[in-house]
Amino acid sequence: MAETKKLMRALKGEIMDVPPVWLMRQAGRYLPEYRETRAKAGDFLSLCYNPELAAEVTLQPIRRYGFDGSILFADILLVPDALGADLWFVTGEGPRLSTITGADDFAKLKPADAIHETLSPIYETVKILARELPAETTLIGFAGAPWTVATYMIAGRGTPDQAPAHALMREDPATFDALMDRITEATILYLSAQIDAGAEVVKLFDSWAGSLRGEAFDKYATAPAKRIISALKARYPHVPVIAFPREAGDAYIGFHAATGADCVAIDNSVDSDWAAANVQKDGCVQGNLSPALMIEGGQRLIDETKRIKAAFAGGPHIFNLGHGITPEADPENVHVMLEALRG
Ligand code: CP3
Secondary structure (H helix, E strand, C coil): CCCCCHHHHHHCCCCCCCCCECCCCCCCCCCHHHHHHHHHHCCHHHHHCCHHHHHHHHHHHHHHHCCCEEECCCCCCHHHHHCCCCEEEECCCEEEECCCCCHHHHHCCCCHHHHHHHHHHHHHHHHHHHHHCCCCCEEEEEEECHHHHHHHHHHCCCCCCCHHHHHHHHHCHHHHHHHHHHHHHHHHHHHHHHHHHCCCEEEEEECCHHHCCHHHHHHHHHHHHHHHHHHHHHHCCCCCEEEEECCCHHHHCCHHHHHCCCEEECCCCCCHHHHHHHCHHHCEEEEEECCCHHHHCHHHHHHHHHHHHHHCCCCCEEEEECCCCCCCCCHHHHHHHHHHHHC
16 A cells, blocks of 8 residues: 555655654644643652553643644653663752762662553554554654663763763663663554554654764764664664664764664754755754744744754655654644645
């Protein structure tokens, strides 16, 4: 059967007059209906682990905007939770976890194949979505890439420069590598289970790839992505993978070929024309409107949307932001962007 979903067609390399579109963090605090459902769930983690309510918030932005892609509502830090780390969210501040400072902390983690016990509600959410999404909407599963997940597990929180993770890499490379391996194995199992439940595409978020440079980037961003994608492709050759090595800079060049990713997502620190010439030549790209424009709105939002669409018009492209939409965004500006994009 010919592929009819626009997002799938772009991932297979088709060039379209109007690219498919979705937004990172499209289910989130900028939407009043999200805030209402989160309050009903009690807190963010309870929402993630409640299949009915997690499916409901995943569907909310699809009803409102008719995006081409629907990303499962969950979080990259559920994998550490499932590996036995303590995880909680401090309102207004972000995630907190128990820390991994050496071999003793690492030894307390569960084996990779124990994750399903905790993560089975997420697979249930995927099953509900596979049933309930409109026929034209592509269901996207996801996980954090090992380096980004490791930075949170080591520091116990988000850190501006990922210094604790870099320190462990330097001072206790055996523990650091063992942790990267454990997360990589868990990620393969987690994404496989999402695909088994009905995810049509999966995305790997390496939000902190930008603090890896040179050899460290190859070893801790490229190699784990390649390992995960190879394992998935061996089992699910037709399921496309989107990789997002955020703020990789020049290391975006060649990332498709080096990892086997079908699509590389580009952050908004990168010039679209540069990305079209240097990255899109190797395959589909996703991006890269600044999330700040969803707060600002107005003519600049319209002009930038059109400029980015034009910059990537020569190859396969999925329109998206360069990072997640923020709580301060005006939901009306999403309509302004869609009108500028789709006409
Ligand atoms: O994109 C989506 O709509 C799907 C759901 C999704 C969430 N987090 C929900 C969420 C996805 C794909 C993520 C990925 C994620 N989570 C990343 C990678 C992408 C990125 O933003 O760089 C990272 C680093 C995390 C970890 C995380 N989760 C942090 C640092 C925070 C706190 C910061 C913040 O934005 O509040 C979260 C919380 C979180 N994850 C929220 C949502 C909707 C907000 C929680 C709330 O409702 O209070």
